[in-house]
Amino acid sequence: MEMSSLTQERKSAQFDVEAMKIVWEGSPEQVQLTQRIGQLVANDAVFRKDNRVSQGRLELFKNTLRKAAHAWSIIQSLHLTEAEASKLRSFIDEPAYTDLHWGMFIPAIKGQGTDEQQQKWLPLAYRQTIIGCYAQTELGHGSNVQGLETTATFDPSTDEFIVNTPTLTATKWWPGGLGKVSTHAIVYARLITDGKDYGVHAFIMQIRSLEDHHPLPGVIVADIGVKFGNGGYNTMDNGLLRFDNVRIPRDNLLMRVASVTRHGKYVPSGVPRQLGYGAMVFVRKSIVMDASNYLSRAVTIAVRYSAVRRQFGTQQGKPEIQVIDYMTQQSRLFPLLATAYAYRFLGVWMSWLYSDVMARLERGDFSTLPEVHACTAGLKSITTSTTADGIEECRKLCGGHGYLCASGLPELYAAYVPACTYEGDNVILLLQVARFLMKTLSLLGSGKKPSGTAAYLGNAADLLAKNCQVMKERDWINPDILQHAFEARSARLTVKCATQIAAASNQEAGFSEFSSELVDASRAHCELIVVTRFMEALKKEISGRSVMKQLQTLCYVYALSLVTARAGDFLVTGYLSSKQLDLAKGQLRSLFRELRPNAVALVDSFNHSDYYLGSTLGRFDGNVYENLYNDALKDPMNASPVTEGYEEYIRPVLKQQLKLPNSRL
Amino acid sequence: MEMSSLTQERKSAQFDVEAMKIVWEGSPEQVQLTQRIGQLVANDAVFRKDNRVSQGRLELFKNTLRKAAHAWSIIQSLHLTEAEASKLRSFIDEPAYTDLHWGMFIPAIKGQGTDEQQQKWLPLAYRQTIIGCYAQTELGHGSNVQGLETTATFDPSTDEFIVNTPTLTATKWWPGGLGKVSTHAIVYARLITDGKDYGVHAFIMQIRSLEDHHPLPGVIVADIGVKFGNGGYNTMDNGLLRFDNVRIPRDNLLMRVASVTRHGKYVPSGVPRQLGYGAMVFVRKSIVMDASNYLSRAVTIAVRYSAVRRQFGTQQGKPEIQVIDYMTQQSRLFPLLATAYAYRFLGVWMSWLYSDVMARLERGDFSTLPEVHACTAGLKSITTSTTADGIEECRKLCGGHGYLCASGLPELYAAYVPACTYEGDNVILLLQVARFLMKTLSLLGSGKKPSGTAAYLGNAADLLAKNCQVMKERDWINPDILQHAFEARSARLTVKCATQIAAASNQEAGFSEFSSELVDASRAHCELIVVTRFMEALKKEISGRSVMKQLQTLCYVYALSLVTARAGDFLVTGYLSSKQLDLAKGQLRSLFRELRPNAVALVDSFNHSDYYLGSTLGRFDGNVYENLYNDALKDPMNASPVTEGYEEYIRPVLKQQLKLPNSRL
């Protein structure tokens, strides 16, 4: 019997896949958890997802409600832990109101409520006797949170806040879970008391009756309509919300940071606002982990299919060439494979960063906050942009068949791409990084040493002076060389921006004029962090036959593919010569050759089940064509050999029996 | 009364928009045609399209059949010309079987059928008493047409071809209009006679009964399933097709180029195969025109919304900053605006190229074919890739609201992006350009002068020797400087590839090893062509107040944004210094400032109606928020205040009344 392409690929792999799975998941226990919960979901017919792309919006949404209820009953009856429950929800693999309830509503209460408030609301939320969402964005304001228009005016005569939507643009717009499901919402509104506007604060509000689910009096709430793509966020009821002078008790203001007295005096609690930043680091860490997860799924599909797909180059009855053997295919695909690994190690490091920040906050040490804030903002931005583009690239790498939903990639993209927008527009985030970089440079003069991920800027003089030392291809295979290259690129772009801004009429005008250049510098800073974290991670011991070797190859592929992709940056700053760039390209090609026999095993190591991938092209067994064909025949469109609509709209055309209308031109 | 943002924008425009519309459309008559047919479609309720994103696949498809029938009855009753009919179909703005019938089936008969065959089949096709499609691609072979597996074996005993699908991978897969509608198909199959395989030929075959539309005996035909995105190609019945030894008369072979005698002898007709290349140029010209059309629609939406959208920078009650005023926004948006114009002029030039090629072919002059073939292949590739990416970029430029289907951009992307794959995978096309470039260089030695778009390579010595002469920002505003820069970039990258390949062990190995670099060189060659055609077009007279000035600004924006985006190419070849690159960036920023007050008027000049745009964000009146809000309330999801599924799946959760299943972990 002939061996399938993928079997052959797996035989040629040079490392221990099971050991790599443990590296990817973090521990043998995590591998088991994935296996266990993954199978639970895959084997439950309620969680079927292959039919969702042919469903209309209403059917799709209703089915998501069904899945969420079913998941909740499983979680309760099996007494799953929080970690297990969250794994279960993520394997169901579609956006749902529960994401916001568990991921934003509850954390907001924890982070912004007093102990009393937590005791009041959390038990209800944990049991889901109330369901909540996070209502910040308005029709007119997303990025500019300080510009939100909803008001909450304290009325001392009744001891209540009056929450109001004064304009059309003040309508809450986008919150997930809001449109059709949530009974409660964390509402951001301008706190006004004693005639003074204290800016945006968080309130907890009931919006629907707990008896019949109707919106409460004075509340308009609805779904905002269809969103991008197949499935995707169409399983979610992103909503709109308006208040017509709705009254809520004073203590519905979440009061960890500030409260209002019975007589309307605004009183800061003394708890520093900065405490909230820990939550932001946590969210961004999760986003980076998600990026590595989504990218790894797309790459799994594209790598496996590229090994199955053959095109051109038949020689005397021998099979054609596997498209994964084309250099153009490799140079688009392998860097993405390496990036998935890079982001995983980055995510692990961000978990450490989160605990470090939390420990510092607890002892009142806010010193690392600006650096951590900038670093995590930038990492959110570059990882989500790269992942979104990477998913589409993987789809294109699958040729025509990638455009079929059967490839799994259209749904993956639709569900992922808004990550470039929510939790901060990716360009605006890079501009925040740029502000930090400019500030850091300006403080260098006064002797303030930058720390953490910005420490290298303290070394700017050397980085500006010393050019790349590479003389031959193999010289690139060196962490010190790469570290220096990425530091020099970032430092040089940053210093150049600072110089240009300094020459402008004023600081703000200069910042605005050179903001595209600043974005480039910020990207350089962030990519340096990713490269550094990947190289650092490989300094620790990692077990398993040849696992370390594969990871090193991936790490160099990641770094060198960035060097060639950002060649302009390295050249314009005079750091690299054209010759050195050619050496980098040559070395990268050698690395592709090393990676090639291990490519399929490296995606197997992500341990994604066929159910989770939801892709005929990415099947573990590589049996692509038979399954494409059989699944097509089962499509609802093929329920009968003659299509619905034939009698009304096709036969009359063919038989020249169309009724001609009386249109006028 | 306050003036709306867009009214204000239109007042500040500095040129004659009506005159620009004529430039864009090509003539006043074309402007009128657009107006006339555009309104006809917009005012006809059958052509409503705002509901298609919430429909399931079956409903969506049936509705497309309805539109196609309705359009056909209008075309007949109003006796529309071919040009009017095709405009009508394009304004209906969704892929349908008619695209293939009129765009591929009929042209294939014209191009590959003998006069007799044309007389037999064309009248039927013109009246749509038969409906046809174009069945080339198979499950296992798309790019590699020569590898198709379907066979057509001549049987002299009955004077018939026996058409057969010998394997699973030989199943026809993808042809539009095939799955549910077509009665006939142009089928590509290997012609076998006298025991010899003569390679792939085109046959015309009936696949469904003209009486009851059932597939004919021995024919399996079906839809291949759901495709990427909202709407998009889901209105199309891309299909699969298998033959179980189906017999067709000998003269169903399209015989323009070759025929088979009654006794099975294969006889080339003497008509050169090259004649078919004219059709290819025509198709690629249309693709480039489509690119400019799609990109212009996306840019219209993003420009208008960016002028309406305000975020940050409130000062004492004054409105916030229009996001179009942010430099990062401009530097992503304005180059795309310029590109839409660039592609329009390119398309016009390709129309000329098409007639030139046809005239040559008629007099047996095949000398320009290789150059034209490479040039059009490359232009198809870069314009479709840039347009697809550009649509997504426009969507992201609209922030969160761009992700709503109400922005119109998700549908635009879904319908457009397969253009990167069909009519040739974009990477494979660039590799074809690369082969031509390598060939051209290799012939230089033997004194063969390259012509047409490759003529500059005859000048390679100078282009390699002379670096950029720019000394100050304004120097960049010079067609000669730009021409030289783009020629030098392309020539240098091409020569470098040739040198690298020459050093390889053998030609093919070298070509494969350096194929990524070859793709870069090909892209440079094609971008040079676009820049050149844009600059050439502006050498002719163009009337209308300040219209020429605007076009010049756009042309420079196009060229300089490419210089900065491809900085690596220009730097690595030593052609540009870092300083000169900075000057280019500085000049580009000045151009953005010139463009800014005209941006809205420049998209108004595309003359897209609100119906055609199908975008709340891109409305002509700029009344974005009110319409987003009102449309959302009309969404089927909001038919009742309490969602379907509440009783079954939400209430039991809230009330702790879920039935717990007996799941096992």
Ligand SMILES: Cc1cc2nc3c(=O)[nH]c(=O)nc-3n(C[C@H](O)[C@H](O)[C@H](O)COP(=O)(O)OP(=O)(O)OC[C@H]3O[C@@H](n4cnc5c(N)ncnc54)[C@H](O)[C@@H]3O)c2cc1C
């Ligand atoms: C799927 C999805 C789910 C969401 N879920 C929630 C939720 O649960 N709760 C919630 O409250 N919100 C939610 N949101 C809203 C989301 O947080 C916002 O859409 C996001 O913050 C972006 O803001 P915006 O839409 O206002 O973009 P805008 O700020 O309007 O951006 C438009 C353009 O302007 C540019 N721009 C704006 N300001 C500047 C500047 N200062 N400098 C340079 N450029 C600028 C941007 O780069 C962008 O190109 C969701 C959004 C989506 C898409």
Ligand SMILES: Cc1cc2nc3c(=O)[nH]c(=O)nc-3n(C[C@H](O)[C@H](O)[C@H](O)COP(=O)(O)OP(=O)(O)OC[C@H]3O[C@@H](n4cnc5c(N)ncnc54)[C@H](O)[C@@H]3O)c2cc1C
């Ligand atoms: C919406 C849509 C409509 C279509 N309509 C029709 C139709 O009406 N009729 C019809 O006959 N067909 C149709 N097609 C099919 C279409 O023509 C093919 O999908 C297209 O030609 C690409 O071929 P492929 O899918 O085999 O890609 P593949 O060749 O399988 O490409 C897969 C990957 O391999 C790479 N690759 C392949 N060969 C090489 C090489 N030699 N060197 C380097 N890289 C290589 C590609 O770059 C790509 O990344 C349609 C397709 C789509 C998506």
Ligand SMILES: [Ca+2]
């Ligand atoms: Ca300047």
